[in-house]
Amino acid sequence: MITLSHIEKTYxxxxxxxxxxxxxxLTVAKGEIFGIIGLxxxxxxxxxxxxxxxxRPTKGSVVVDGLDMTSLSAAELREARKSIGMIFQHFNLLSxxxxxxxxxxxxxxxxxxxxxxxAKVEPLLSLVSLDDxxxxxxxxxxxxxxxxxxxxxxLASEPKVLLCDExxxxxxxxxxxxxxxxxxxxxxxxxxxxxxxxxxxxxIKDICDKxxxxxxGVITESGRVIDVFTDPQRPMTKEFISVxxxxxxxxxxxxxxxxxxxxxxxxxxxxxxxxGSSAGEPVISTLIRKYDVEADILYGNIDSIKDTPYGRMLxxxxxxxxxVENALSFLREKDLRIEVIGYVA
Amino acid sequence: xxPDVFSxxxxxxxxxxxxxxxxxxxxxAIGVPLGVLxxxxxxxxxxxxxxxxxxxxAVVNAIRSIPFIILMVAIIPFTRLVAGTSIGTTAAMVxxxxxxxxxxxxxVETSLREVPYGIIEAALAMGATPxxxxxxxxxxxxxxxxxxxxxxxxxxxxxxxxxxxAIGGGGLGDLAIRYGYQRFRPEIMLAxxxxxxxxxxxxxxxxxxxxxxxxxxxx
Numbered sequence: 001m002i003t004l005s006h007i008e009k010t011y012x013x014x015x016x017x018x019x020x021x022x023x024x025x026l027t028v029a030k031g032e033i034f035g036i037i038g039l040x041x042x043x044x045x046x047x048x049x050x051x052x053x054x055x056r057p058t059k060g061s062v063v064v065d066g067l068d069m070t071s072l073s074a075a076e077l078r079e080a081r082k083s084i085g086m087i088f089q090h091f092n093l094l095s096x097x098x099x100x101x102x103x104x105x106x107x108x109x110x111x112x113x114x115x116x117x118x119a120k121v122e123p124l125l126s127l128v129s130l131d132d133x134x135x136x137x138x139x140x141x142x143x144x145x146x147x148x149x150x151x152x153x154x155l156a157s158e159p160k161v162l163l164c165d166e167x168x169x170x171x172x173x174x175x176x177x178x179x180x181x182x183x184x185x186x187x188x189x190x191x192x193x194x195x196x197x198x199x200x201x202x203x204i205k206d207i208c209d210k211x212x213x214x215x216x217g218v219i220t221e222s223g224r225v226i227d228v229f230t231d232p233q234r235p236m237t238k239e240f241i242s243v244x245x246x247x248x249x250x251x252x253x254x255x256x257x258x259x260x261x262x263x264x265x266x267x268x269x270x271x272x273x274x275x276g277s278s279a280g281e282p283v284i285s286t287l288i289r290k291y292d293v294e295a296d297i298l299y300g301n302i303d304s305i306k307d308t309p310y311g312r313m314l315x316x317x318x319x320x321x322x323x324v325e326n327a328l329s330f331l332r333e334k335d336l337r338i339e340v341i342g343y344v345a
Numbered sequence: 346x347x348p349d350v351f352s353x354x355x356x357x358x359x360x361x362x363x364x365x366x367x368x369x370x371x372x373x374a375i376g377v378p379l380g381v382l383x384x385x386x387x388x389x390x391x392x393x394x395x396x397x398x399x400x401x402x403a404v405v406n407a408i409r410s411i412p413f414i415i416l417m418v419a420i421i422p423f424t425r426l427v428a429g430t431s432i433g434t435t436a437a438m439v440x441x442x443x444x445x446x447x448x449x450x451x452x453v454e455t456s457l458r459e460v461p462y463g464i465i466e467a468a469l470a471m472g473a474t475p476x477x478x479x480x481x482x483x484x485x486x487x488x489x490x491x492x493x494x495x496x497x498x499x500x501x502x503x504x505x506x507x508x509x510x511a512i513g514g515g516g517l518g519d520l521a522i523r524y525g526y527q528r529f530r531p532e533i534m535l536a537x538x539x540x541x542x543x544x545x546x547x548x549x550x551x552x553x554x555x556x557x558x559x560x561x562x563x564x
Contacts (some may be wrong), residue, residue, distance in 0.1 A: 052470055078472035092467035095562045097486045105481070106471040137561040157471070 001161060001193040002028040002051060007060035008088065009046055009217075020046045021057070022217045028210075030160075033187055033194040035208035035225070037240060043217040048163050051195065053077060057091065065160050081185045085154030087304070089166035093138040093144040093177045099125070100134040103152045110157070124152040144175035151182060155190075162186070164196045174300065176200075180207050201244040205229065206304050213237050226305050227296060230273045230337050249314065250298050258342035267316035267339040268324055272331065274311040283334055284315070290329040291320035316336065316344070353520060354536055360434045361516040361544070364506045367438045369499055372445035376498075377491070379405070379446060380453025383481055385431040391465065391475040405447040408560050413444050413505045421516060424512075437514030439504055444499055452494035489560035496552025517541055 009021040020043045028034040038044040049055035050062055053069050062069040093102050103124055107117045125131050130149035138146055148165060154162055164183065168176040184207045185195050196208060204211050204225055212222035213236065220234050232238045258269070272283070279341055288295055299314040317324050331338050362396055380402070385391050386398040393500075410421070417440040424439040425431045468482045505517020517537050525534025 054466060054470060067405050078474065081470055081472040084470070086467070086470040088463055088467060090461075092461070092463040094464060094482065094486060096488065105468075108481070109468075109471060109473050109477055139562050153471075205556075288563075 001030040001032075001065055002026075002195065003063040004047075004050065005061045007050055007057045007062070008048070009043070009050065010058045020217050021050070021284035022058070024214075024217070024219055026212055026219060026222065028195060028258045030193055031191050032164055032188070032210060033184070033196065033208045033318055035204040035211040036214055037198055037204055037211060039199060041046075041237075042214045043340060044199075044214050045165055046217075047214065048165050048195060048197045050162070051079050051163060052086060055082060072234045074104050082106065083159045084163060085157070085159035086163040086165065087147065087150040087154050089169045091138070091143075091150045091170075093146060093149055098135050098137055099130060099141070099149050102138070102149050103156055105153060105258060106157045108215075120156060121152075124155055124334075126172050127155070127186075128152045142175075143171050144178060147171065147175075147183065150223065151179075151186070155186065155192075156309045159192070161193045161195065164194065165197070169198065169200070176203070177206070186233045188258065190303060201240045205244065205303075207306060209306065213240070226275060226308050229305055229310075230275055230310060245301075245303075245312070253298065253344060256344050258344055260342055262321060262324075263343045263345050265318075266343045266345045267318045268328075268343050269298070270315050270317060271330070271339040271341060272311075272313045272315065273337040273339075274313070275336070276310070283331070283336065284313075287330060291319070291326045291330060292323045293317050295301055295327075314341075348349075350533055350536065353524065353533070354517075354540060357515060357517045357520040357537070358540055360514070361506050361518075362502065364434060364437055364441055364509060364514065364516055365499060365502045368441035368445055368502055368506075369439070369467070369530060371442045372449050372498070373495065375442075375444045376449025377453050379450035380457060381483065383454040384457040384478060384483070387476065388406075391478050401483060405450055408443070408447045413440070414508050414511060416440055416444055417508065431560075432513040434509070434514050434516070436464065437506065437509035437516075438511055440511070441502060441562060448501065449495065449498050452498060453487075453491055456490035459490055460486045469472075470564050487560075489556045489562075492552060492559060493556040495520050496549060496556070499548050499552070503545055503548070517544075 007021050007024040007026050008019070010017040010019050018162070025045060036044050036047060046055050050057050051064060053062065057070065064080065064084060069077065069080060072080055072276065094105065100121055103121045104117045105121060125134055128151055130145060130148050130152065132143065133145065141149065150167070158245070168179050171179060180203060183194060186192055196203060198204065208225050210223065211225045211226070211228050212219045213234065214220070215236055216236070218243065221228060221232070221237050228237060229241060232241055284295055284297070287293065294317070296316040297313060298316055300311065302311040303310060306311065317327055319327070328338070328340070380400060383398065383405070386394040386401070388395050403485060408416070417437070420440055420443065421431045424436050426437050428436045430436050464482055465478060468478050472479070506514070506516050507521070509516050510519025510522055512547060521534050523536040524530050525537060
């Protein structure tokens with residue numbers, strides 16, 4: 001649905017150009033919820049604006065639903081933008097217009113007659129549960145309600161793509177959850193392709209199918225959320241995940257020296273990540289039964305990424321060097337991810 | 346107050362109101378689009394055209410830097426061309442209008458700049474044309490602020506119209522100078538000043554009330 005190829009964006013500054021995006025390529029499939037995560041200033045807002053050409057890339061091509069956006073004339077571009085909805089961190093509603101008029105705004109731009117507009121706006125207000133607020137002004141609404149208006153407005157012109165620019169960053173956690181559920185709902189009901197820009201891993205984890213991590217204008221890691229989450233490659237990705245999940249080490253081990261070499265009488269710390277169906281397998285009991293090792297469970301939690309359950313567990317293996325080695329080989333053969341952290345006393 | 350003083354005051358008030366109202370309407374009709382032009386043609390605006398923007402800004406600044414009393418006299422040939430005469434109330438409306446156009450332009454520019462860029466960006470993302478952004482976003486969103494700014498211009502016009510006496514324009518200021526000052530009639534001076542204060546208060550009150558009614562940002 002969306003293909004960005006070799007996007008470069010350079011801003012002219014007093015000391016020459018400042019590169020905001022460097023050779024960014026990504027593909028978003030139809031019906032997918034695609035997350036782009038990065039720190040502020042990483043270029044994610046610029047990147048999402050390259051999709052509807054609010055920012056014109058310096059180089060590279062943007063294809064949305066088969067249309068090469070950069071080659072369109074001004075009028076064609078305006079028409080193409082009508083099939084790309086967008087919601088914003090600060091909602092960007094018209095303060096002088098009621099909820100109804102805000103949602104009707106894109107339809108009036110297209111010159112639709114008022115009867116048809118009413119027939120479209122009313123169901124949208126029900127969809128976002130704001131039927132009773134139609135005649136109120138944005139200043140009378142809470143943040144979550146304002147974002148619902150933003151969503152209804154973005155959906156009014158029946159877009160194929162919804163761009164969300166930090167859409168939940170100004171909202172409290174409960175409201176964030178409700179808005180994310182709404183976006184997910186819309187994605188499923190309408191088959192809408194969604195691109196979400198965020199700095200919160202929670203958002204990615206709750207609703208995205210795929211994720212791209214952007215650092216200093218470069219996409220450093222991308223793939224299915226479950227893969228990136230359970231097997232992050234880059235330090236920053238790990239950082240994002242640890243902000244969400246904690247380090248996964250119990251307090252007494254957080255400052256303990258960790259050695260790469262076996263310590264006599266010590267334990268080998270191993271982190272296991274179970275994904276989907278493997279979460280149900282009796283791995284630990286088999287391990288203890290078949291190999292002559294002790295396995296202390298030091299930490300564990302079960303969570304889900306979008307709809308896939310996954311668990312994380314930290315175990316301490318102790319036993320003879322051979323037994324521990326055999327136990328590790330057994331774990332490696334299983335359908336789970338293991339990360340050997342090191343030995344502690 | 347003797348009847349002759351009262352009738353003098355009423356006639357002068359009528360002249361002042363006529364000068365202010367006509368000049369204000371004419372200046373608004375040109376000044377508001379000028380303000381829109383100053384904002385939208387600026388760098389990064391929806392009709393960006395920096396060369397035009399700089400040229401218009403230079404003309405605006407030039408007119409605004411001429412003191413009104415000098416502008417009034419300096420443009421007498423132009424006034425005669427437009428109003429058919431260079432003296433009297435009607436003639437005074439021409440320089441009053443001309444002086445108010447750039448003033449309104451700058452005031453409207455300030456109001457439009459207060460519209461958050463995010464709202465403009467949202468409209469662009471929805472495929473709005475530049476004219477739609479001007480009519481459906483900039484002007485409605487800035488309207489309460491524009492009303493407040495125009496109120497200031499009306500009050501400035503009341504003040505400037507006092508100088509219209511210099512070209513025989515009449516009005517309250519002229520009455521105060523000719524009767525109150527030059528003929529030593531302090532009661533006329535006092536009455537004129539009281540009427541002027543009442544007039545300005547009324548304008549300010551009406552302007553504030555309207556701006557407040559239109560403002561949906563604080564409810």
